[in-house]
Amino acid sequence: DPRTYDQWGLGYSGTGYKGQGKTQPRTAAVYDNPYAWDARAAYVIGTRHRDDYRLFVSRDLVPDLEALAEQILRRRDDRGSSLRFATAGELQVRQDQLATAARATLRAALGKSREVRAAKAAREREQQRQQAAVEKTLSRHRAALTQSAQDRKKLAAAWRGGAEDTTALARLVTSGWEAARAIAGNPALLAALREEDPDQASEVEAFARQDRDQLIAAAQRRMPQRSAPPPTPAPEPDPEPPTPRMRR
Incomplete structure (x- = not known):
C-alpha cells in the first residue's frame, strides 16, 4: 500500500562526495x-x-x-569539495599569516597617521611662525608711520622754514612713505592690516602710491608761515665818565 509505505529510497546509494576516494x-x-x-x-x-x-x-x-x-x-x-578545505594546521598557519599581515597593516597605518599628524603640526608651527613674523613686521612699520606723524607735528610747532627744518621734514616724510610702501608692497602685511584696521589700510595704500617729492613739497606747504622776528637793536654804549680836574 503506497499510503503506508511512502518512504522509498535508493539502496546502496549516497552523495557523490560521500563516495570520493572509493572505487x-x-x-x-x-x-x-x-x-x-x-x-x-x-x-x-x-x-x-x-x-x-x-x-x-x-x-x-x-x-x-x-x-x-x-x-x-x-x-x-x-x-564544493572537502579536499579544498584546509586542515586545522593549515588553518592555523593561514590565520597566523593573516594576523601578521594585519599587524603589519596596522603598524603601517599608525606610522602613516603619525607622519600625517607630525606634518600637520609642522605646518601649524610654520603658520604660527609666519603669522608672528607678519605681526612683528607690521607693528614695526606702523610704529614708523606713527612716529613720523608725531615728529612732523613737533617740527610744525617749531617750524622756522630754514634749511635745517626743510631737511628734517624731508627725512620724516621719507620715513613714513617708505613704511607705507613696505606695507602696501607685501600682500601678507596689507591683508593683516585690512583685517585689523581697514581705514588705515586704505590710507596706507593711497599714501604709498604717491610720489615722494610731491609729498615733501605738500608737507612744506602745510607748514605754518611765520614772519621773521625783528632784529634785536644793538645796545647803546655807556657814557664816558667825566675827566677829573687837576688841582695845583
Whole structure:
C-alpha cells in the first residue's frame, strides 16, 4: 500500500562526495539538481567506477547534451569539495599569516597617521611662525608711520622754514612713505592690516602710491608761515665818565 509505505529510497546509494576516494566496479549517478552539479562534482562522481559508469538525466532538467555539458562545466566560487578545505594546521598557519599581515597593516597605518599628524603640526608651527613674523613686521612699520606723524607735528610747532627744518621734514616724510610702501608692497602685511584696521589700510595704500617729492613739497606747504622776528637793536654804549680836574 503506497499510503503506508511512502518512504522509498535508493539502496546502496549516497552523495557523490560521500563516495570520493572509493572505487567501484560499476557506478550510476542521477542528475537531479542542475544547481548542485558543476565541474568539480562531475569529476568526483564520474571517476568512482572501474568498469562502467552511467549518468541518468531527466529531459525536464536538461534538453540535450550541449546543455548538460554547459551546466556541468561551469565553475563555482564556493568550496564544493572537502579536499579544498584546509586542515586545522593549515588553518592555523593561514590565520597566523593573516594576523601578521594585519599587524603589519596596522603598524603601517599608525606610522602613516603619525607622519600625517607630525606634518600637520609642522605646518601649524610654520603658520604660527609666519603669522608672528607678519605681526612683528607690521607693528614695526606702523610704529614708523606713527612716529613720523608725531615728529612732523613737533617740527610744525617749531617750524622756522630754514634749511635745517626743510631737511628734517624731508627725512620724516621719507620715513613714513617708505613704511607705507613696505606695507602696501607685501600682500601678507596689507591683508593683516585690512583685517585689523581697514581705514588705515586704505590710507596706507593711497599714501604709498604717491610720489615722494610731491609729498615733501605738500608737507612744506602745510607748514605754518611765520614772519621773521625783528632784529634785536644793538645796545647803546655807556657814557664816558667825566675827566677829573687837576688841582695845583
